[in-house]
Amino acid sequence: MNLWKLTLLIALFNLMTFGNGPVMIPLLQTHLVEGSGVFTQDQLLYAFTIARVTPGQANFYVASVGYMLYGMPGAILTTLAIMLPGYVMIPLLRGYEHLRHSDWIKGFTKGLTVTSVGLILAAVIQIARGALTRPSAWVVFVATLMMTQLFKWNALVALAVASVLGVLLHWWL
Amino acid sequence: LLPIIIMPAALALIVVAALKLGKDVFRPSSKSVMAGAAFAFALFLHHNPALLLLAGGVIGALVLKDIEAKKERGEKQEKGAGT
Numbered sequence: 615m616n617l618w619k620l621t622l623l624i625a626l627f628n629l630m631t632f633g634n635g636p637v638m639i640p641l642l643q644t645h646l647v648e649g650s651g652v653f654t655q656d657q658l659l660y661a662f663t664i665a666r667v668t669p670g671q672a673n674f675y676v677a678s679v680g681y682m683l684y685g686m687p688g689a690i691l692t693t694l695a696i697m698l699p700g701y702v703m704i705p706l707l708r709g710y711e712h713l714r715h716s717d718w719i720k721g722f723t724k725g726l727t728v729t730s731v732g733l734i735l736a737a738v739i740q741i742a743r744g745a746l747t748r749p750s751a752w753v754v755f756v757a758t759l760m761m762t763q764l765f766k767w768n769a770l771v772a773l774a775v776a777s778v779l780g781v782l783l784h785w786w787l
Numbered sequence: 788l789l790p791i792i793i794m795p796a797a798l799a800l801i802v803v804a805a806l807k808l809g810k811d812v813f814r815p816s817s818k819s820v821m822a823g824a825a826f827a828f829a830l831f832l833h834h835n836p837a838l839l840l841l842a843g844g845v846i847g848a849l850v851l852k853d854i855e856a857k858k859e860r861g862e863k864q865e866k867g868a869g870t
Contacts, residue, residue, distance in 0.1 A: 636804035725847015731809030732825030
């Protein structure tokens with residue numbers, strides 16, 4: 615896979631998912647990790663985590679993906695690939711406003727959202743088979759889930775606490 | 788330490804994103820059936836997620852459009868009755 619193919623792939627996935635970062639995870643997992651094998655699961659998760667704990671859109675983790683594969687040109691082109699469709703859409707917004715109220719479009723976007731949830735959870739299980747192999751990893755997983763979902767903690771704080779917990783468990787177990 | 792700290796935490800963040808995205812998917816409905824089918828097709832039958840996503844959109848346009856329209860009308864009526 616070359617840089618242009620990666621950029622086109624990310625632009626396509628971004629369009630398909632309406633720019634939703636987490637929904638792109640199963641798509642990137644299938645094409646970059648399992649398909650062409652240019653990326654590892656760990657790299658994908660690392661890129662996603664960086665984007666979650668730093669300011670900016672959730673789908674900007676693809677810039678890390680581009681950077682890890684092709685350096686700075688990769689980061690710039692993948693960022694453009696996720697930003698440009700939004701600007702291209704501006705002249706078409708008037709037409710979209712009419713379409714937005716169509717029951718067909720509402721049904722289509724709802725169908726995409728619903729399917730995305732199933733796909734993300736399937737990707738999580740696939741990744742978890744390789745990532746959650748130790749008890750300490752499970753503890754960090756559940757702790758982060760509780761901190762962010764139940765206690766509504768900021769992702770950065772949750773990651774910091776989970777990191778300390780992971781290090782302590784690693785020494786202790 | 789990366790596999791012990793970052794990977795499990797990243798997975799948890801992805802799960803949280805999925806939970807936020809599909810608030811109404813986790814109740815028994817046609818949406819939960821669609822999400823379950825996408826999950827099964829991707830995990831057990833290893834179908835391409837891009838194609839599943841498009842298929843989900845098309846099925847949504849055909850099946851969910853009436854349900855969503857009905858729901859919206861109900862919400863509007865409720866709002867009207869409230870004011």
